[in-house]
Amino acid sequence: MTVVGLVGAGHMGSGLGWALREGGHDVVTSLAGRSARTAGLAREAGLRIVARPADVLAEADVVLVVTPPGAAVDAAREIAATTGTGRPLVVDLNAISPATATTAAELLTAAGFDFVDGSISGPPPTVRPGARLYLSGTRAAEVAALRWTHARPVVVGDRVGAASAVKMSTASVYKGLMGLLTQAIRAAGAYDVLEPVMADLGESFGTPYEVALAATKAHRYVAEMAEIARSQAAAGLTPALFEAFAEIWAEIADRPLADGRPETLPRGITARQVADGLPVRARLRE
Numbered sequence: 001m002t003v004v005g006l007v008g009a010g011h012m013g014s015g016l017g018w019a020l021r022e023g024g025h026d027v028v029t030s031l032a033g034r035s036a037r038t039a040g041l042a043r044e045a046g047l048r049i050v051a052r053p054a055d056v057l058a059e060a061d062v063v064l065v066v067t068p069p070g071a072a073v074d075a076a077r078e079i080a081a082t083t084g085t086g087r088p089l090v091v092d093l094n095a096i097s098p099a100t101a102t103t104a105a106e107l108l109t110a111a112g113f114d115f116v117d118g119s120i121s122g123p124p125p126t127v128r129p130g131a132r133l134y135l136s137g138t139r140a141a142e143v144a145a146l147r148w149t150h151a152r153p154v155v156v157g158d159r160v161g162a163a164s165a166v167k168m169s170t171a172s173v174y175k176g177l178m179g180l181l182t183q184a185i186r187a188a189g190a191y192d193v194l195e196p197v198m199a200d201l202g203e204s205f206g207t208p209y210e211v212a213l214a215a216t217k218a219h220r221y222v223a224e225m226a227e228i229a230r231s232q233a234a235a236g237l238t239p240a241l242f243e244a245f246a247e248i249w250a251e252i253a254d255r256p257l258a259d260g261r262p263e264t265l266p267r268g269i270t271a272r273q274v275a276d277g278l279p280v281r282a283r284l285r286e
Contacts, residue, residue: 015124
């Protein structure tokens with residue numbers, strides 16, 4: 001049986017670990033230095049806990065890395081620097097640019113690890129089944145062949161960076177539109193016209209719950225927007241749009257609603273509660 005290790009057993013990581021455990025894999029992670037919330041998520045997902053990150057590398061055949069985007073290179077560097085362990089196949093599933101994925105790959109391959117580039121589209125399988133895992137690299141098919149449940153692997157080629165390019169393109173739409181809707185709700189709240197604005201928009205662009213959910217992840221989105229900007233610049237496009245979105249999500253991350261936990265967010269949250277939880281810097285002048 002293939003042993004799967006997890007570096008980063010947060011909401012998404014634990015969800016993927018649960019999906020693999022449901023398929024019959026032994027899924028192992030370390031909680032060293034992690035928060036009580038992360039520990040709770042990992043245990044709820046039924047993951048096997050070991051003492052140190054080095055123990056994960058020693059026991060696993062495949063290691064999934066699911067960290068915030070801004071920590072992806074540091075995670076690769078830490079894995080590469082670990083001595084006295086085996087050399088499992090490392091799969092980076094972070095929301096990073098193709099260039100950042102290449103940097104992570106270079107660090108790991110120089111240390112003797114094989115590398116698969118990956119990305120995730122959709123919520124954790126524990127929230128809603130059906131997440132898509134995009135994979136690229138010469139050993140991507142091996143990762144796709146794991147006994148995934150509640151998630152669907154898609155191999156997009158053997159070139160490192162291809163799976164990340166998929167994520168950077170789709171996330172530019174998903175998070176860009178959510179950023180637009182968030183700012184529309186905040187502006188409508190400031191002008192006291194929330195009711196007609198929400199009636200006009202309907203749910204075509206998202207719901208107040210989805211906006212609130214994004215707000216709880218805003219601190220992660222800042223680095224992700226920077227990665228999208230980097231991706232677009234490398235494709236010959238202006239990075240300005242997503243540099244601006246990075247500023248927007250940074251501001252949202254500093255608001256009270258962003259302190260909530262995604263797994264405990266009430267689904268019935270209203271647009272008014274969202275606007276009140278994401279107050280603007282200054283009130284409109286009379």
